[in-house]
């Protein structure tokens with residue numbers, strides 16, 4: 001996949017930088033010096049030690065404030081295996097994960113950066129970090145996918161409920177199960193029950209075969225169990241487990257969402273949708289925008305909940321309706337997440353000063369940002385909520401008390417609401433099994449043109465989106481941020497006439513994300529779905 005490769009390359013760049021750092025450090029890992037080992041060590045020191053540490057203990061300078069942490073190889077704990085839970089992996093297993101990386105974490109794929117010989121040598125070298133590899137492992141015998149189409153999905157879904165995957169992953173698979181706020185890995189770090197509707201973030205891969213393998217072997221070191229014992233105990237059959245994997249695969253789209261630069265708001269006749277679940281939205285195009293942790297200004301945030309939003313827009317010549325949908329496993333404030341919030345805050349302490357208070361209620365929040373007026377040329381305010389000289393015009397929605405407000409911002413956290421009657425924004429929201437759907441509506445033209453953006457059909461208008469998960473301790477600058485994209489309100493008859501300004505703006509599209517991703521890289525790295533950083537933007 002194009003974008004995944006781009007991110008791997010980017011991470012490799014980071015690793016190269018870190019390797020320089022690491023090269024300055026002192027004692028070497030003790031090793032019998034054969035030629036093959038020398039090659040493995042050379043590759044490891046150059047490309048891996050920056051994160052995994054000189055001695056393989058997972059403590060390289062690039063380990064930084066990220067979750068999950070780079071693996072400590074001295075523990076011989078491997079997740080992506082064809083062997084039973086608790087077992088060491090086969091050489092082919094390690095080779096597979098080195099080739100493909102671990103999507104959804106900062107572990108890059110190496111198949112395009114390193115030669116086959118280099119990857120083979122580094123696998124041998126990794127094994128030398130632990131004596132557990134003295135005995136040879138045995139791979140489990142995997143059955144074959146029995147297929148079965150729609151019926152397999154249905155029966156897999158019934159099993160998903162029966163064997164209680166939902167307790168962690170939630171009824172709709174969005175990582176919002178009852179146990180989700182309590183989960184931690186073997187090292188005491190909080191860990192998310194994966195959102196099963198986003199298979200491009202699965203550590204072990206996105207396919208039915210990859211999912212089946214994880215169900216057979218578990219993800220050692222995490223609460224994700226192995227289900228091989230259900231087969232051995234004749235509680236379910238191997239075919240059943242394939243059906244569960246088929247069901248899980250069906251929760252994600254065929255392809256990962258494409259990242260685009262422009263939301264097209266189609267013009268409709270008559271009234272706009274009455275709320276976020278109005279059937280009219282089913283016919284409107286959806287656009288996916290990745291968000292990343294805010295790491296530019298302090299306090300920075302490397303463990304954001306919201307990794308992307310879907311945006312839809314419609315207008316009727318009088319008003320604009322926007323529907324923003326995103327996944328968040330809690331409807332904040334929710335006290336059952338207080339323990340999680342304390343843990344995640346402590347796990348991130350290596351970054352900035354930690355707030356002492358991790359229990360006062362914080363809402364979920366969404367901000368939609370526009371320039372204060374439609375720009376004439378290409379200039380746009382600073383993407384992170386403007387500046388003193390060039391403010392931005394913001395829509396800010398909160399879950400508690402549930403309301404939206406309009407305002408101006410002059411820099412991050414400098415939100416000034418527009419007073420009383422000047423507030424012309426209407427909002428409606430639905431929280432449903434780990435998903436927020438929020439509709440925002442405003443008249444295209446308003447009386448206060450000095451403070452409020454006046455929407456004009458036929459022009460590309462810059463727009464950016466930010467999100468906060470209160471249950472994850474997100475407030476102020478601890479948030480998910482997106483770069484400038486554009487919204488384009490369609491016109492009934494003359495569509496196409498105004499393409500030029502749009503194309504001009506697009507030629508700089510994605511620039512914002514480049515800035516963010518660069519800053520992230522130099523500040524460390526972050527657990528992000530690798531596909532969310534599209535190659536156009538990197």
Ligand code: HEC
Nearest residue numbers: 015047048051068069070071078079080097105106107122
């Ligand atoms: C940018 C940081 C980074 C770099 C560079 C990096 N890794 Fe990793 N690696 C990680 C993280 C983070 C994990 C743990 C992911 C998890 O636990 O989900 C990991 C996990 C692994 C694992 C465990 C796989 C499993 O099945 O559990 C292997 C093997 C591995 N890395 C090999 C390598 C090798 C070899 C290199 C160099 C060629 C390398 N890594 C470079 C971050 C990095």
Ligand code: HEC
Nearest residue numbers: 165168191192193194202203204205211214219222223224
């Ligand atoms: C006790 C809680 C718990 C239960 C029960 C559970 N899981 Fe998980 N699962 C997790 C956690 C935590 C992770 C994330 C591990 C990580 O990020 O390394 C996970 C990860 C996954 C993944 C992603 C794998 C990958 O490659 O990253 C899939 C798919 C999955 N689970 C499916 C299931 C299915 C299907 C069931 C029921 C048969 C199930 N899980 C039961 C906690 C659970």
